[in-house]
Amino acid sequence: MDTSIIIKAALILGGTGLVLGALLAVASKIFYVEVDPKVELIREALPGANCGACGYPGCDGLAEVIAKGEAPPSACVAGGAEIAKQIAAILGIEVKEEKVAKKALVRCGGGKNEVAHRYIYDGELDCEMAQQIGKGPSLCSYGCLGFGSCAAACPFGAIVMGEDGLPNIDWHKCRSCGVCVEVCPRGIITLVPEDKKVHVLCCSQDKGKDVRSICKKGCIGCKACEKICEFDAIHVVDNLASIDNDKCTQCKKCVEKCPTGCISVLLKGHHSVEEVAGTV
Amino acid sequence: MQRLFLIFLAAFLINNILLIKFIGLCPFLGVSSRFDTSIGMSMAVIFVMTLASMACWGVWNLLLDPLGVGDFLYIPAFILVIAALVQFIEMVIKKVSPTLFKALGIFLPLITTNCAVLAAATESVKPGFWKLSLEYNYGLGEALVYTIGIALGFSMVIIMFAAMRERIEIAPIPHSLKGIPIAFIAAGLSSLAFLGFKGLFGI
Numbered sequence: 001m002d003t004s005i006i007i008k009a010a011l012i013l014g015g016t017g018l019v020l021g022a023l024l025a026v027a028s029k030i031f032y033v034e035v036d037p038k039v040e041l042i043r044e045a046l047p048g049a050n051c052g053a054c055g056y057p058g059c060d061g062l063a064e065v066i067a068k069g070e071a072p073p074s075a076c077v078a079g080g081a082e083i084a085k086q087i088a089a090i091l092g093i094e095v096k097e098e099k100v101a102k103k104a105l106v107r108c109g110g111g112k113n114e115v116a117h118r119y120i121y122d123g124e125l126d127c128e129m130a131q132q133i134g135k136g137p138s139l140c141s142y143g144c145l146g147f148g149s150c151a152a153a154c155p156f157g158a159i160v161m162g163e164d165g166l167p168n169i170d171w172h173k174c175r176s177c178g179v180c181v182e183v184c185p186r187g188i189i190t191l192v193p194e195d196k197k198v199h200v201l202c203c204s205q206d207k208g209k210d211v212r213s214i215c216k217k218g219c220i221g222c223k224a225c226e227k228i229c230e231f232d233a234i235h236v237v238d239n240l241a242s243i244d245n246d247k248c249t250q251c252k253k254c255v256e257k258c259p260t261g262c263i264s265v266l267l268k269g270h271h272s273v274e275e276v277a278g279t280v
Numbered sequence: 281m282q283r284l285f286l287i288f289l290a291a292f293l294i295n296n297i298l299l300i301k302f303i304g305l306c307p308f309l310g311v312s313s314r315f316d317t318s319i320g321m322s323m324a325v326i327f328v329m330t331l332a333s334m335a336c337w338g339v340w341n342l343l344l345d346p347l348g349v350g351d352f353l354y355i356p357a358f359i360l361v362i363a364a365l366v367q368f369i370e371m372v373i374k375k376v377s378p379t380l381f382k383a384l385g386i387f388l389p390l391i392t393t394n395c396a397v398l399a400a401a402t403e404s405v406k407p408g409f410w411k412l413s414l415e416y417n418y419g420l421g422e423a424l425v426y427t428i429g430i431a432l433g434f435s436m437v438i439i440m441f442a443a444m445r446e447r448i449e450i451a452p453i454p455h456s457l458k459g460i461p462i463a464f465i466a467a468g469l470s471s472l473a474f475l476g477f478k479g480l481f482g483i
Contacts, residue, residue, distance in 0.1 A: 009353050012343065012344070012347060012349055012357070013353060013356060013357060013360070016339075016343070016357060016360055017360055023364070023368065024364055024367055024371075027368055027371050027372070030375075031371040031374065031376075032375075033375055123455070124455060
C-alpha cells in the first residue's frame with residue numbers, strides 16, 4: 001500500500017491550515033479595531049432585552065450612543081433610576097433629575113365574567129387579528145379583548161393573562177418600556193406614575209345606558225366622582241371619567257362613591273396588580 | 281464571448297442553485313422572510329462566493345492538482361480556505377469600511393460554512409458534478425463568470441422569494457399553512473417554473 005500519498009495529504013492540509021492560521025493571527029493584529037471599553041461596561045449595565053423603547057437599535061446601539069455622550073445615562077426607559085445611576089458611575093457623571101418610575105396599567109375591568117361576546121372567535125390567539133374581524137368578538141368596543149398579545153409581547157415577562165381574561169401586570173417586573181402599549185390594538189394600556197394608585201379602569205366612551213347593558217364594571221359617566229372630588233381632579237369627558245394625576249391627592253373618596261366600581265385603588269385587589277399587592 | 285454568456289446563463293437560470301439544485305436551502309428559507317435582510321444576504325453571498333471561488337481555484341490549480349491529491353482532498357481544503365478567507369475579509373472590512381461592515385456584518389459569519397458557497401467553489405474548479413452539457417474548461421475567466429452567475433442566481437431567487445413571502449404574510453391562507461409550510465409550497469411552485477428554462481439555447 002502506498003502510504004506516501006497519505007503523508008502528502010496530511011502535510012498539505014496541515015501546512016495550509018498552519019499558513020492560514022498564521023495569516024489570520026497577523027491580520028487580527030494589523031486590522032485590530034479598538035473598541036471603547038466604556039461601551040462594553042454600559043452594555044453590561046443595560047437590561048439587555050433589546051426592547052427598543054429608547055429609540056436606538058437595541059441595547060448595543062444605545063450603549064454606543066451613551067458612551068459617545070449623545071444620549072443621557074438615563075436614556076434607557078426600561079432600566080429606570082437604578083440603571084441610570086450605574087451608567088452614570090461608569091461615565092463618571094451625576095444623574096441630574098430623578099424621575100418617578102412609570103408602570104403599565106390596563107385600563108379595563110371587563111373580564112370574561114363582566115362582558116359577553118357577540119360571536120365565538122376561533123382564530124389565532126392574537127388581539128390585533130381578533131380586532132380585524134368585525135372589530136373584535138367582545139361586546140364592548142373599547143375594552144380588553146383578552147387574547148394576550150400584550151403578555152406575548154412583554155420583553156420582561158411581566159404580563160400574565162389572569163383567569164378572568166384580563167392581563168395581570170407585575171409591577172415589580174414592569175420596566176415601562178411601552179411595548180405592550182403599542183401592541184394593544186385598542187390602546188387600553190397606558191404608562192402611569194408608580195406612586196399614583198387611583199385610576200379609572202375603563203376606556204368606554206359609550207353612553208351610560210349602553211355601558212350598563214354590556215359591562216358590569218364600566219364607567220357610565222354619572223359624574224358622581226366629579227361632584228365628590230374636592231380637588232377638581234376628576235372630570236367626565238365623552239362619557240368617561242378621567243383623573244388628573246397632578247391634582248389627585250389619593251383621598252379615595254371617588255373610589256367609594258363610584259356605583260360600578262370602575263375607579264379602583266391599585267394594590268387593593270384590582271386584577272392588574274393583585275400579584276403586586278401580594279408581594280409588596 | 282458566446283461561451284461565457286452561455287456559462288453565465290446556465291449558472292444563473294438553467295441550473296439555478298436554489299430552485300433547481302436545491303443547495304443552500306437554509307439561508308433560502310431562513311433569511312427570505314424580510315425584503316431588506318434578503319438584500320443584505322444577497323450582497324454578502326455575491327461578495328463571498330466570488331472571492332471564495334477564486335481562492336479555491338488558485339488552491340486547486342497551484343497546490344492540489346499538481347501534487348495529485350485533489351481528487352480526495354478538495355472538500356476539506358476548500359472548507360479550510362473559505363473559512364479562513366471569510367474571517368480575513370471580515371477583519372479587513374471592519375477596519376477599512378465600517379459602513380460596509382454594518383451592512384454585511386451579520387451575514388458574513390453566516391455564510392462561512394454555507395454549502396452554496398462550497399458548491400460554487402467546487403463546481404468552478406471541478407465541473408461535472410452538475411452536468412452542464414457545456415464544454416467548460418478550468419480557466420480562471422470561465423470559473424469567475426460561472427461563480428458570478430451562481431451568486432446572482434442565488435440573489436435573484438432569494439430577493440424574489442422575500443418579496444413573495446412578504447405578500448403571503450398578509451394573504452388569507454389557512455392557519456395551518458402559515459409560515460414555513462406555505463414557503464415550501466411557494467418554493468416548490470417557483471422551482472417548477474424554473475424547470476421551464478431547461479433546454480434554453482440547447483444547454
